[in-house]
Amino acid sequence: MNKLKKFENRHLEKLKGLKKIPNFNSGDTVTVYVKIIERKRERTQAFEGVCIAKKNAGINSSFTVRKISYGEGVERVFPLYSPNVARIEIKTKGRVRRAKLYYLRNLSGRKSKITEDKTAEKKDAENNINKDKIDNNKLEKKNEEQKKEKEKNEKSTKKSKKENQGEIKK
Template identity: 45%
Template sequence: MDLVKYVQEKYIETKDFPVFKSGDSITVYYEIREGAKTRTQFFKGTVIQIRGTGRTKTFTIRKMSGDVGVERVFPMNMPALQNITLDRKGKVRRARIYYFRELRGKKARVKDVAYTKK
């Protein structure tokens, strides 16, 4: 087990992103390679869960694209991850808000928490 931790600390670089939790609305900017070209794409949605610790930490974001819910899991130290911006802080009582998947319309809103944007 110590060997795995050693390799993770040695070879996986950490990036500085804002601190966020479940219920927060964030925008994730990541790089996409199409052949020889690279471009930046963003995914904007609500954080459903944060899983893992240290360098293997992942987070799941959910957004509505029309009537279809789209979820995406991002590793925190993915090399293609460029930036994360915190759009709104949300107030939820749970760390993993799976019940959010079944909610539609006005019920699918998360209460805002007043905060200062840095």
Template identity: 40%
Template sequence: MSDEETKVEEQAPEATPETTEAEATPEAEAPSEETPEEVSTESSHTTKLVDFNELKPGQTIRLHERIKDVSPKGEERERIQIFEGIILTMGGSGMSRTITLRKVSKGFGVEKIYPINSPVVAKIELVKSAKVRRANLSYLKNPKRRFKRKLKETLTALGSQSRKTKKK
């Protein structure tokens, strides 16, 4: 060993039981990562945090997006913006998987494409699910009401089935 390495080893403080106990307590108090579970919101119904593998077209989800704002003073601030919409398509595979969300806001259709594994996506909550027979729901973009009516009928039928099972 060289003289420099021995000096560095001598200067390094040895771990005492007091420091290891103090270091262990903050880790135990730290919240664990979120797992799919039931989460109650301000409204009366509950939503479910969704694992990325469980996402399918036809589901209505609430996606929490991290947005960085810069003030005129140059200070960066991070906030969460919620985008609630229906999943139209899912593209890609593996780490590059994307979802296309659509919602109607103030009479205009808004579509956003999100990479699922992006750090921008904070969390995804499942609001409701519809039984669909296609992987691409681009027919929902059509302004004709009959397609949307079919989807709503399916949603209400699914909702009534879940209510019946809950009462038993």
């Protein structure tokens, strides 16, 4: 692995730690919140549409979102790890059989509608339940450890107080 790839991988790990990016694919309806800076003010603007393409290229990863605005098709390409992308929300999971949905450009109306993937919602719900259970177990363990540490600290402070009192009496 050359130096540039090593550098990119280290930088990518830092970016993944800073920003939580949901797992989505082409066909999913997503809302992308973009930071827009106007003079001194900063605001976020939502762009909701269907993800028609996703390019996985490490730090250069990007995805394309398409929406219909006032009867015109609008596509926008977002870098996945851009600081201007505030957050990404998945509205619905779509069921498609292609990785790139460029054919949607030629379709209009109901023909361009993507069927919703019901099984993905069930899987997500199950995963969330499992994550909640795991998180609860971790919290319980942390609470128990903290209680034990407090008890140890209290015992050690009591011992030191008794020793100090014993020294004063002598």
